[in-house]
Amino acid sequence: MRHLLVLLLLLWTMPRAWAQGLVEGSVSHPHGAGDALVDKVVLVPHARPAQVVGEVTTKRFRILHTAAATGAARELAGQIEAVRDGFGTILGRDWPGVTEVRLGVGRDEFDALALPGGKPPGWAVALAYPAHQIILLDALSLNAPDGQQTLRHELAHVALGQLARDWPRWFQEGVAQNVTGERFSLTHYSALFRAVTQERVFHFEDLSDDWPDLPADVEIAYAQSAAFVAHLGTRYGAHAMGQLVDGVRAGEPFETAFGKAFHTSLDVEEAGWRDGLAARYGWLPLTTSSALLWLTASVLCVAAYARRRRQKNLRLAEMAAQEAADEAALRLMLVAQQQAAEANATPLPAPADGAPPGEVYWTGAPPAPEPEHADSAPHAESPSGEFGMGPEGETPDVDGEDPRARTLKPTLH
Template sequence: MRRLPFLARVFFHVRFFALTLAVLLSLAIARPAIAGEPVVSAPRDAPLVLQPNVVKIPPVPVSYSDKDLGWLHLRYVPNAHERLEPILREAEEMKAQLRDWFGTPVLDQVEVRIARTPDEMAALAPDGLPPPAYATGVAYAPLHLVLLSLSAPEASVEAPDLREVFFHELVHVALYDAVAGRHVPRWFNEGLAIHVSGESRFVRLRTLWEATLSRQTIPLADLDAAFPQDRYEVSIAYAESADFVRFLLRDADRVRFASLIERVRNGTAFDRALADAYGTDLRKLEYQWREEIAKRYTFLPVLTSGSLLWVLVFAALVVGYMRKRKRNKAILERWELEEAALDAAKAAAAAAAVAAEAPASEKQIAPHPPGLPRIEYEGRWHTLH
């Protein structure tokens, strides 16, 4: 076999090496996450901004109103003013609360833009970073920029709760500040935003209750890897995330929570920081949390708990039932009396009507006194006296 020329052999080896390297790189990019390996992900309404220094942010329309509160710079459509006033009164309190929880100052400078519609909101977004089509709010945390819409996408029938969306997005920015941009799991990011904003509280409680009773809760490790796509599972994921953050923020654990944030800010991976701050790993904390919700979201407390809350609830149900029963009995007695009186009146009216309509031949004729003579005159009988 004839040997290839030197240059041809070199070209062949270089080409083979390049193809091999390309295959290895593609496998490395496409490979699934190893169990236990942290996955870098972010909420869809808080997208990753890899190069914030080169991002271009479009100007707001000249028709927008402008309000500068020092740390909070608002630019909004004029008709949003009345809806904003009560929210701004809470904003300072929320900022102070987050500073206490995190143990570090946050939200030194934030710009919030409020548009009329999602399309108008998208026009205010940084170039190349549009908000999700379904979103009514988005937080570009590295840019300290929040966008909100006063109306929901056409597919939605309800207008967004401006207060809830406002605080939800601000929390994303605050958490970014607190951990200095370090990665935290998506369930932690979303859970904290939902817990602080209080959005859909009763819906979340019902969802978590149903998931607990039906044993459909999702392991936090799965949520860390990827959020579900199914609509019902997404609602469970959000409800779980918010409640687990509530669990981490219990009064007795506030110092541990601040320690967790500090450790992440200093560069410790989240799972390790959580274990160091709480003295146990995520798996054991999740087990403790599941034991708690199993007690909270089952029927057993209604039957066996001696807590004041359940006693009051049961007493209220009994009192309400007795009052309702007594009220219904009084109503039935009144109806019976009214019906009896009405029946009597109808009977009397019917008798009177029958008597009035009877023919003359059927009417009673007074009897003729015996012993007196009678004569007929012009077709009528007369008694002689």
């Protein structure tokens, strides 16, 4: 039950590629599982499957495909030679012969193209038979985001199976991950960081045949295998890696071939590599690395942009609100002016004496007349200093003359 649980968890975290390590009688094993290899099982390729309707050949590959995978086979033929050339930068050697790739579409065709007795599990989308130099692929997986990684991973198992036998498990998985570029993933870095900080780095002699059971330990095993193989390639180059391949192919034990190729023992090289892990995967790199500096700067730039964008949106909202308030005030003012204009435009009542409409008569007192002579006053001043208002209001003259004896001047009313 524990192995089944580990397998299910690995299917979630690891690539869904399955390499059958059929090197001279060894049985297949799922990629990433903790099961040991079973010997004395031999698969015999049979005639070309009936589902195959065509063949596309390149310099070092023969691609057999079904009718549904015709287009995918032609596209793969234009890429696969370049993929194989990339193996020389890591292994320093190319494997001999022509590799056969069987390409189908969908689960039914994928299962029908498998070798007798080597049916792939239901979760697999790729399968490698290293001893027979055959790769089985579902054409749909090539269009997936990790499609190229799946292809490269299976080619790595075929390459090692054809170049030599009895490779340590950690070396096989390390080479495969360096070929596919999986070692640059964040998952690998976090696994090595956890291994260093928790002091859970495995010794490679414990990863030669067996693989850990716990999923967390499996991640560490994959990550440190990829990192150590990358370390060997960077420090010693492809030439030394090629000498290692030649020694193992000649039948030498891996440790012996390792010492001849790199002029040091596996234990000494591993010890030096382990001593430098803390400087590359501990807390210190997280605080001093240029990558972290650029990451921090990027985060700050994004935060500043978000803050500036938020301030701009707030300012636009304030401006929109102010504009709406101004428009409302303007509308209220226009309404008030209109109401005032309507009130002032109310017509006066028509005159009572029946004057024609449209004519307005002034009903108040007439204006005071202008004097005919500048030296004559319109009214005589009374002894009290008041002026008379007409014949009825006349007062006696100051000389005693009767005012009625005077010639009266007309008065305008």
